[in-house]
Amino acid sequence: MALRNAVMAALLDGEASGYDLAKGFDASVANFWMATPQQLYRELERMEGEGLITARVVEQERRPNKRLFSLTKAGMEAVRAYVAEPPGRPTTIRDELLVKVQCADVGDIAAVRAAIGERMEWATAKLARYERLREHLLKGRTEDEYFAEAERIGPYLTLMRGIAFERENIRWGEFALRRLERRAMTTGGQGRATPET
Amino acid sequence: MALRNAVMAALLDGEASGYDLAKGFDASVANFWMATPQQLYRELERMEGEGLITARVVEQERRPNKRLFSLTKAGMEAVRAYVAEPPGRPTTIRDELLVKVQCADVGDIAAVRAAIGERMEWATAKLARYERLREHLLKGRTEDEYFAEAERIGPYLTLMRGIAFERENIRWGEFALRRLERRAMTTGGQGRATPET
DNA sequence: TGCGTTTATTCAACAAATTGACTAGAGGCG
């Protein structure tokens, strides 16, 4: 039941529909807690049933109706209680790419390099979006000014973590790519299964 | 069925029991793919059933017997096939801490700061272990020498990603802690639920 | 004029992960 905390965190920014949350969690919470649409719709219904959020149906003329959810007082209280409770277990990262890199020596190095390249492209795109979001938050102010004036700083802090993460992805990708390239040159690109015992 | 790939990656380092894997995945794969003991035992049995791994029972006199698993030829082939297949979806990170930071403005800032502090301690400990593992792999050689001589470079590359990640955790933690401290001083430490509309 | 895409949500089935308890001998601490 940790998804609901992420949903509540997203709703602090204001009303959102299941659909809004599904594609990007307003692009800020999705950074550290992604979920599929189905997961979100299910959780939203449960949360509504428990009185943590309320729905406001917006009838749209040229679109299907949508239900905009927002936090109730009980929901706000739940957020407070959640923040105060003892820190949960350490992050769960599950990175398929690193599993492949770990196996690179017995597999097709070119394939691993391709996978790293794709990750780097993805990271570059994400970084660009984050930087734009940062400029949007700063509105031309310096960081110090922002921290002095902004009513909320949480979203900025998490954004900065996302930026650092993607920059590291790119930096590491370059390093790994270089090293694997040299390795591919000396071995002929194909790792061996077992070194012919 | 992605856990099995992580298990196979771990078994490239050699035999391991379910128990070995459970506590740390030999401390290298666990870095980017953690799983609970139950998960691992279940998956190991399934994999054995499918012929990807074999078990060797080691009778121990003063300990319960253990079953050491290792990759079969079919398992090796599966690793190769996995590495070659099109890259899976982007990383799934799920970080409770960042959810809390996102909520910091409406919750107890002191609690968030405590959570960040705990994460930083954890990251520091992990970093120290990683650095020791790195020294162990390098065996006094330079990185260039290592890459030229080592039979496997995958584990080193993933280790470097882990090191970068933990360093970023610490660096960001210091930043966030500073900013939240100032905020706590000006607001009195407690965020407001709603600004009395 | 019709085909694909976007918005918006729901249903059903399945696979995977988490939690908690349980077995069992050994070693160590006070």
Added chain:
DNA sequence: CGCCTCTAGTCAATTTGTTGAATAAACGCA
């Protein structure tokens, strides 16, 4: 002597997460 922890695993129940498809109206473009 009794208690706790460590090694090494198993079982069952429940909660989460994933996949695939269905519905439905409107937009755009060729």
